[in-house]
Amino acid sequence: MDDASNGKPKTELLDQLEEGPWPSFVKEIKAASQGSEKATDLLRQLERSYEERKGHWKHGGMVGVLGYGGGVIGRYSDLPEEFPQVAHFHTMRVNHPAGWFYTSDALRTICDIWERHGSGMTNMHGSTGDIILLGTTTDQLEPTFQELAQNGFDLGGSGSAVRTPNCCVGMARCEWACFDTMKLCYDVTQAYQDELHRPAFAYKFKFKFAGCPNDCVASIARADLSVIGTWKDDIQVDDAEVANYAAAGVDIQKEVCDLCPTKTMGWDGKKLSIDNRECVHCMHCINVLPKALRPGKERGAVVLIGAKAPIMQGALLSSVLIPFVPAEELLDTLKELVKRIWDFWDEYGTNRERVGELIQRVGMPAFLDGIGLEPVPEMVAAPRDNPYIFFETKNGGAK
Amino acid sequence: MTTAPKTPRITDIGPPHYQKFLPPLVKKNYGQWKYHEILAPGVLCHVAESGDRLYTVRAATPRLMAVQTLRKFADLADKYCGGHLRFTSRNNIEFLLEDRNNIEPLKCDLAELGFPVGGTGNSLSNIVHTQGWVHCHSAATDASGIVKSVMDALYDRFTHQDLPAKLRIAMACCLNMCGAVHCSDIAILGIHTVPPKIQHATLPKVCEVPTLIASCPTGAIRPATYEGKPSVELIEEQCMFCGNCYTVCPAMPLNDPEHDGLSIWVGGKVSNARSAPKFSKLAVPFLPNHPPRWPEVVDAVVKIVDVYAKNARKYERVGEWIERVGWPRFFQLTGFEFTRYHIDDFKHAGLTYARSAQIKY
Ligand code: SF4
Ligand code: SF4
Ligand code: SF4
Ligand code: SF4
Numbered sequence: 069m070d071d072a073s074n075g076k077p078k079t080e081l082l083d084q085l086e087e088g089p090w091p092s093f094v095k096e097i098k099a100a101s102q103g104s105e106k107a108t109d110l111l112r113q114l115e116r117s118y119e120e121r122k123g124h125w126k127h128g129g130m131v132g133v134l135g136y137g138g139g140v141i142g143r144y145s146d147l148p149e150e151f152p153q154v155a156h157f158h159t160m161r162v163n164h165p166a167g168w169f170y171t172s173d174a175l176r177t178i179c180d181i182w183e184r185h186g187s188g189m190t191n192m193h194g195s196t197g198d199i200i201l202l203g204t205t206t207d208q209l210e211p212t213f214q215e216l217a218q219n220g221f222d223l224g225g226s227g228s229a230v231r232t233p234n235c236c237v238g239m240a241r242c243e244w245a246c247f248d249t250m251k252l253c254y255d256v257t258q259a260y261q262d263e264l265h266r267p268a269f270a271y272k273f274k275f276k277f278a279g280c281p282n283d284c285v286a287s288i289a290r291a292d293l294s295v296i297g298t299w300k301d302d303i304q305v306d307d308a309e310v311a312n313y314a315a316a317g318v319d320i321q322k323e324v325c326d327l328c329p330t331k332t333m334g335w336d337g338k339k340l341s342i343d344n345r346e347c348v349h350c351m352h353c354i355n356v357l358p359k360a361l362r363p364g365k366e367r368g369a370v371v372l373i374g375a376k377a378p379i380m381q382g383a384l385l386s387s388v389l390i391p392f393v394p395a396e397e398l399l400d401t402l403k404e405l406v407k408r409i410w411d412f413w414d415e416y417g418t419n420r421e422r423v424g425e426l427i428q429r430v431g432m433p434a435f436l437d438g439i440g441l442e443p444v445p446e447m448v449a450a451p452r453d454n455p456y457i458f459f460e461t462k463n464g465g466a467k
Numbered sequence: 468m469t470t471a472p473k474t475p476r477i478t479d480i481g482p483p484h485y486q487k488f489l490p491p492l493v494k495k496n497y498g499q500w501k502y503h504e505i506l507a508p509g510v511l512c513h514v515a516e517s518g519d520r521l522y523t524v525r526a527a528t529p530r531l532m533a534v535q536t537l538r539k540f541a542d543l544a545d546k547y548c549g550g551h552l553r554f555t556s557r558n559n560i561e562f563l564l565e566d567r568n569n570i571e572p573l574k575c576d577l578a579e580l581g582f583p584v585g586g587t588g589n590s591l592s593n594i595v596h597t598q599g600w601v602h603c604h605s606a607a608t609d610a611s612g613i614v615k616s617v618m619d620a621l622y623d624r625f626t627h628q629d630l631p632a633k634l635r636i637a638m639a640c641c642l643n644m645c646g647a648v649h650c651s652d653i654a655i656l657g658i659h660t661v662p663p664k665i666q667h668a669t670l671p672k673v674c675e676v677p678t679l680i681a682s683c684p685t686g687a688i689r690p691a692t693y694e695g696k697p698s699v700e701l702i703e704e705q706c707m708f709c710g711n712c713y714t715v716c717p718a719m720p721l722n723d724p725e726h727d728g729l730s731i732w733v734g735g736k737v738s739n740a741r742s743a744p745k746f747s748k749l750a751v752p753f754l755p756n757h758p759p760r761w762p763e764v765v766d767a768v769v770k771i772v773d774v775y776a777k778n779a780r781k782y783e784r785v786g787e788w789i790e791r792v793g794w795p796r797f798f799q800l801t802g803f804e805f806t807r808y809h810i811d812d813f814k815h816a817g818l819t820y821a822r823s824a825q826i827k828y
Pocket of ligand 4: 685686688701705707710712713721
């Protein structure tokens with residue numbers, strides 16, 4: 069890969085990704101390389117990966133800032149002689165503001181700091197939610213960190229620690245939020261700063277807060293502790309607005325009633341009726357008729373546990389732990405619950421075992437005993453269908 | 468390795484309080500939103516109890532962004548929304564406007580900068596994705612390049628709202644699956660297909676053998692000695708190429724240009740609307756790794772989207788549609804070959820077998 073005579077690296081393969089209507093990440097790296105040699109070498113090494121169909125990053129070593137065990141992912145090129153500017157190319161995870169709101173000034177501040185200390189490349193945002201600052205050297209970590217801190221930003225989580233908690237936009241701009249997701253996310257993040265910055269767990273632990281069962285942050289798929297807003301009382305119905313939707317051409321029977329998972333709604337051509345006892349709070353009808361239907365007024369959240377991606381024993385979705393916690397009790401309930409969960413995990417979890425996998429291994433009943441929660445039928449899709457019951461034997465069997 | 472601090476340090480302050488960054492209209496109507504309407508693809512109007520209206524213009528970003536581009540967004544926020552903006556969980560950017568008259572000029576500016584407006588309602592939103600060759604050691608493929616190629620082909624699906632329901636695509640470049648790819652309508656997943664190549668010479672220096680052995684989900688790694696030094700051996704038939712050993716031990720690389728590739732998964736969802744959240748299931752076990760445009764991957768994804776758009780009923784997500792018509796019909800309609808790889812043989816495999824005589828002919 070000879071550099072062309074104009075001083076710009078020759079990147080024939082990547083150049084093809086500048087074409088087409090979708091925003092191009094190659095243009096982004098080229099933009100950053102105007103001011104950063106690191107970005108230029110990133111581009112050159114990436115072109116090499118495209119040529120060879122192979123990554124050229126080595127494993128992260130332990131790098132970080134004093135007193136923290138996380139927030140920085142060590143990254144090294146395996147071709148340091150050819151691409152010296154990315155020989156060390158560490159990532160910093162910066163804890164994003166809840167809901168990903170920024171002022172233009174705050175955004176510029178981050179840009180300025182990162183331009184001075186790193187490659188000028190970012191991810192807005194990483195999969196967990198953090199601001200990702202891609203690519204700097206070990207000596208720049210501390211100065212970057214301190215400049216960020218002086219401007220009110222702190223690092224996010226990595227390794228076997230609390231990972232940066234995340235939430236949906238909630239009450240800031242969504243009429244369906246059944247609790248204040250941004251506040252709870254902020255409060256939880258502040259409450260566990262030590263657990264976030266100093267890894268002391270068997271593996272990672274993620275919190276995600278979704279304001280309603282639409283789950284815009286994929287909490288049920290991605291969080292060890294998933295908090296999903298819901299309501300207990302009746303769906304609020306504005307009959308006039310239902311009629312307006314019908315008049316505007318929405319087929320209430322077909323698009324709403326027939327798609328209700330429990331078929332608990334009726335439409336007589338004039339009035340929508342809901343037998344709320346059979347409603348499972350799935351959000352479908354409300355999503356289709358946002359002006360006419362709203363979640364009830366008795367609001368709170370379902371707390372679920374154990375989701376994770378496949379590594380190691382297979383992917384899991386979170387399952388119900390507490391069917392309903394009133395909104396105002398959420399923070400205290402979570403703190404107490406998390407304390408018990410972490411104690412149990414600390415005692416019984418093996419290295420790199422997520423809480424969900426621990427539950428799979430020891431069984432939900434043992435986990436519930438361990439954290440002192442009573443079993444309730446909402447926790448299961450159905451009771452067991454096999455007769456291999458471990459009756460407690462200490463009192464001479466069941467009585 | 469750490470560098471020593473010089474001045475008094477600030478630590479453990481946590482993220483900035485979000486209230487510092489909220490637009491005045493959001494602050495005023497926090498928790499008091501009444502309903503919303505979609506005015507056009509990518510343009511939302513939220514109406515508060517107070518009668519206030521907040522307009523949102525949503526545009527796609529490439530996620531991997533230079534500070535130069537972020538500054539352009541900051542300038543747009545200054546020009547149109549009092550210096551406020553936000554990002555979404557799917558790497559879109561949102562401008563929050565008080566003045567409806569600013570919508571069109573902002574859209575023009577975004578079009579000029581090359582950031583498409585859309586991703587609302589029954590459309591395809593931006594692809595959640597991972598680092599790939601740009602920044603990760605275990606990547607079987609690149610993520611940004613595939614996302615760019617797929618979205619170039621599906622551009623109109625982002626800027627129009629004519630799909631049966633929301634469509635969520637995700638991409639991960641290895642089985643670690645950063646991002647919720649395992650619960651997406653369509654998931655593109657980088658895979659390795661040959662076992663790690665044990666580097667016996669360096670292994671004892673860089674890895675702890677017991678940790679390495681424990682890292683393998685299938686017990687494929689066993690202790691062994693190599694030239695008198697502690698190392699490991701691999702039972703290759705037991706390896707499913709997850710790369711977990713490589714994560715804990717750099718002396719177990721499994722990147723392989725010839726045999727790394729892509730698999731395609733379908734029918735997952737995280738929302739609880741109508742049906743329960745579900746995992747994505749295997750549609751195509753292996754496609755070759757062909758940068759810079761990955762034509763085979765693009766074709767497969769476009770095929771699924773087209774067949775889905777044509778056959779699903781209104782509000783049916785991909786998984787709901789497939790469950791209604793049945794998996795045999797999905798394979799028939801897409802023309803994807805059904806192979807032995809589609810039948811689960813890991814733990815609890817039997818749960819995905821057809822356990823009834825109900826069959827469509
Ligand atoms: S999860 Fe529910 S409350 Fe939160 S943003 Fe999505 S729809 Fe709104
Ligand atoms: S929220 Fe879901 S379950 Fe409840 S009435 Fe509406 S569609 Fe039916
Ligand atoms: S999915 Fe795998 S390869 Fe891609 S960024 Fe995550 S860990 Fe790295
Ligand atoms: S790739 Fe996965 S299955 Fe294969 S040896 Fe490594 S840990 Fe075991």
